[in-house]
Amino acid sequence: MDVPATEPVGDKGAKPKTARNIQYISWVALALMTTSSVASLRPSPTMAVYGLASIFLYIVPAIVFLLPTALVSAELASGWEGGVYKWVSEGINKPAGFLAVWCQFAMTIFYYPSLLGFVASTLAYVINPDLASSGVWTAIVIMVCYWSGVWVSSRGTSGVAGLASGGLIIGTLIPGALLVILGIAFLGQGNESAAPMTADNLIPAWAGLSSLVLIVNNFLSYSGMEMNAVHVGSLKQPGKEFPKAMFLAMGLVLLIFILPALAISWIVPAEQLSLTAGVMQAFDAVFAAFDSQWLTPILGVMLVAASLGGMLTWLAGPSRGLLLISKQEGYLPPFLQKLNKHGVQQNILVTQGLVTTLIALAYAFIPDVSSAYWIFSVITTQVYLIMYLLMFVAAVRLRRSHPDHPRGYRAPMLTGLCGVGFAASLAALLIGFVPPSQFGSGSVGVYLAVVAGGALGLGLLVPFLFYKLRKPSWKEASA
Amino acid sequence: MMQDSKVLAWISGGVLVLMAGIGLFTYRGVKQSVEAEAKADQLVAELTAAGLRVPTTEQIVHVLGDDGGAVCLDPGDALRRGILYGQLTNGAGGPGQRPVIAGNNVVKGQLIIMKVYCPDHLEEFQEVVDDLKLAEVDA
Numbered sequence: 349m350d351v352p353a354t355e356p357v358g359d360k361g362a363k364p365k366t367a368r369n370i371q372y373i374s375w376v377a378l379a380l381m382t383t384s385s386v387a388s389l390r391p392s393p394t395m396a397v398y399g400l401a402s403i404f405l406y407i408v409p410a411i412v413f414l415l416p417t418a419l420v421s422a423e424l425a426s427g428w429e430g431g432v433y434k435w436v437s438e439g440i441n442k443p444a445g446f447l448a449v450w451c452q453f454a455m456t457i458f459y460y461p462s463l464l465g466f467v468a469s470t471l472a473y474v475i476n477p478d479l480a481s482s483g484v485w486t487a488i489v490i491m492v493c494y495w496s497g498v499w500v501s502s503r504g505t506s507g508v509a510g511l512a513s514g515g516l517i518i519g520t521l522i523p524g525a526l527l528v529i530l531g532i533a534f535l536g537q538g539n540e541s542a543a544p545m546t547a548d549n550l551i552p553a554w555a556g557l558s559s560l561v562l563i564v565n566n567f568l569s570y571s572g573m574e575m576n577a578v579h580v581g582s583l584k585q586p587g588k589e590f591p592k593a594m595f596l597a598m599g600l601v602l603l604i605f606i607l608p609a610l611a612i613s614w615i616v617p618a619e620q621l622s623l624t625a626g627v628m629q630a631f632d633a634v635f636a637a638f639d640s641q642w643l644t645p646i647l648g649v650m651l652v653a654a655s656l657g658g659m660l661t662w663l664a665g666p667s668r669g670l671l672l673i674s675k676q677e678g679y680l681p682p683f684l685q686k687l688n689k690h691g692v693q694q695n696i697l698v699t700q701g702l703v704t705t706l707i708a709l710a711y712a713f714i715p716d717v718s719s720a721y722w723i724f725s726v727i728t729t730q731v732y733l734i735m736y737l738l739m740f741v742a743a744v745r746l747r748r749s750h751p752d753h754p755r756g757y758r759a760p761m762l763t764g765l766c767g768v769g770f771a772a773s774l775a776a777l778l779i780g781f782v783p784p785s786q787f788g789s790g791s792v793g794v795y796l797a798v799v800a801g802g803a804l805g806l807g808l809l810v811p812f813l814f815y816k817l818r819k820p821s822w823k824e825a826s827a
Numbered sequence: 828m829m830q831d832s833k834v835l836a837w838i839s840g841g842v843l844v845l846m847a848g849i850g851l852f853t854y855r856g857v858k859q860s861v862e863a864e865a866k867a868d869q870l871v872a873e874l875t876a877a878g879l880r881v882p883t884t885e886q887i888v889h890v891l892g893d894d895g896g897a898v899c900l901d902p903g904d905a906l907r908r909g910i911l912y913g914q915l916t917n918g919a920g921g922p923g924q925r926p927v928i929a930g931n932n933v934v935k936g937q938l939i940i941m942k943v944y945c946p947d948h949l950e951e952f953q954e955v956v957d958d959l960k961l962a963e964v965d966a
Contacts, residue, residue, distance in 0.1 A: 388921070391916070391919060391924075397933060405918060406918060458922075462924065465910065469907075469910055471846070474846070474850040474853075475846075475850060475853055476853060480897070480900060480906060481901045481904045507831060507832045511839055518843070542880055556962075557962075558928035561928050562927045562928070565917040568924075569918045569919040569920070571922065571923035572923065605918060605920070618932065619879045619880065619935055619936030619939075629897055629898070636885075645850025645854045646847050646851065648850060658921060712905055717909075718909045726925060729922070729923060732923075780925070782928070783960065784925075784927055784928055784960070785929045788960055
């Protein structure tokens with residue numbers, strides 16, 4: 349996977365202090381990294397509740413959000429190295445580019461705590477369920493997993509690509525295939541499907557606003573398809589290979605989301621998918637139907653591997669994009685721009701790690717934090733959607749302003765794709781203002797104020813402050 | 828660098844195999860007792876009375892045993908509440924995970940399971956559920 353090279357990714361105009369090795373990755377590895385950062389079996393039991401309608405709940409967002417995001421980012425990445433910051437910088441302007449990459453980075457802050465909570469509870473389920481109530485256990489798992497991830501990420505892209513790909517194969521593709529095989533075997537044995545599988549059940553029952561919230565929020569299931577474009581310079585032939593990686597990732601993501609959810613819905617009745625016991629109970633129930641529950645602890649460890657692989661890709665991606673534009677434009681203080689000997693933005697990762705660890709521990713230890721946590725997670729996904737709006741605008745502008753710029757791939761009907769993607773992102777942004785289950789009986793006004801204020805503060809005020817406070821001496825300060 | 832990646836892969840693989848080994852070693856399964864059978868029958872009756880779909884008695888015994896298994900482990904605990912809230916979300920597997928307005932049915936089954944297997948936890952969990960805003964999404 350590694351061959352010698354000379355220049356840091358996306359840093360063509362910059363002169364690095366010393367020549368170092370670029371770690372090349374194959375397009376298949378990049379496709380697996382992309383799939384690993386977007387898809388997993390974690391939501392399968394959640395979506396199994398909807399039975400056959402889960403197909404609808406994944407296909408509609410795939411048409412209006414996944415397809416535009418994947419094709420547009422494939423065109424942009426095949427023409428401009430450096431990821432979303434480069435695209436938006438060139439297509440709109442540099443401050444907008446910084447805003448876009450900041451939004452992508454900020455969105456990840458609230459991703460890790462729920463992921464690490466899942467890892468802690470899954471490992472407890474595997475080793476000793478009583479551990480799930482142990483604060484010490486939870487804290488140790490969160491700290492060890494997160495900081496191991498930071499350490500691995502600080503070793504460079506090829507290590508991340510290898511582990512993310514391995515995590516996807518071991519923790520998602522193999523168990524996903526096993527679930528589907530068991531589901532088919534269950535039906536093949538003459539058992540009746542636990543969820544009705546007639547044409548009437550293809551569309552989810554319409555329950556007004558709550559149905560709309562579910563459908564539109566599912567657009568976000570595919571968020572992150574563009575994130576690994578920051579590693580496009582790690583491909584030997586970016587123009588040709590990145591689009592191929594995106595198409596493979598698109599297919600895998602769809603299969604991983606839809607088929608295992610369907611298989612679970614065949615075997616376990618929706619109402620028996622206990623929620624506090626977590627997803628492991630659903631898998632346990634599937635294995636129970638085949639007298640093979642000894643597989644449950646193995647599957648648990650595999651799911652943990654997939655989760656940690658996904659975490660690695662998110663640690664390595666957005667923070668790298670943030671670093672690249674900050675070095676060029678001086679948007680971040682020199683301390684945060686510092687690279688380690690592998691050329692990795694170690695100080696950004698460590699600073700992010702301190703914030704994440706605090707949130708994760710509060711999430712796992714303080715009962716009242718849980719509902720607040722999910723409201724703040726809405727804020728970060730709202731912020732992320734700002735990035736998509738900017739990306740679609742930038743893509744249209746780049747096609748018009750740079751029609752002859754060499755691109756390895758040209759998305760068909762780009763303006764139409766961007767229009768659909770922009771409308772879908774805007775719809776998801778607006779639907780974020782509808783209070784979810786976790787908000788309970790609180791005041792709608794308070795919810796709106798918290799989400800709007802949080803999104804404006806995190807998405808606009810913070811990057812504005814970085815922009816205003818930047819100093820010319822911060823440009824390439826540590827390059 | 829290639830060497831580094833291989834070492835990382837070997838260490839990670841080793842840790843996974845070790846964890847899976849511990850999991851297999853400590854795996855005890857659930858007790859298949861007369862009590863577990865009786866509880867499963869009771870659950871089947873309760874689910875049927877509530878008009879919900881019912882798994883086989885054998886499947887219930889295997890998963891819930893005689894004590895409800897993980898369902899009855901401190902459901903009001905912070906992490907368990909976090910897991911509950913984390914399941915009332917969209918179908919995302921990455922950072923796009925976002926809360927939704929869940930259907931009533933998603934907690935109906937669990938409340939019945941707790942009523943049969945761990946009634947002492949029922950009130951505490953009911954309070955958590957009462958604080959949720961639910962809708963008839965999946966009726």
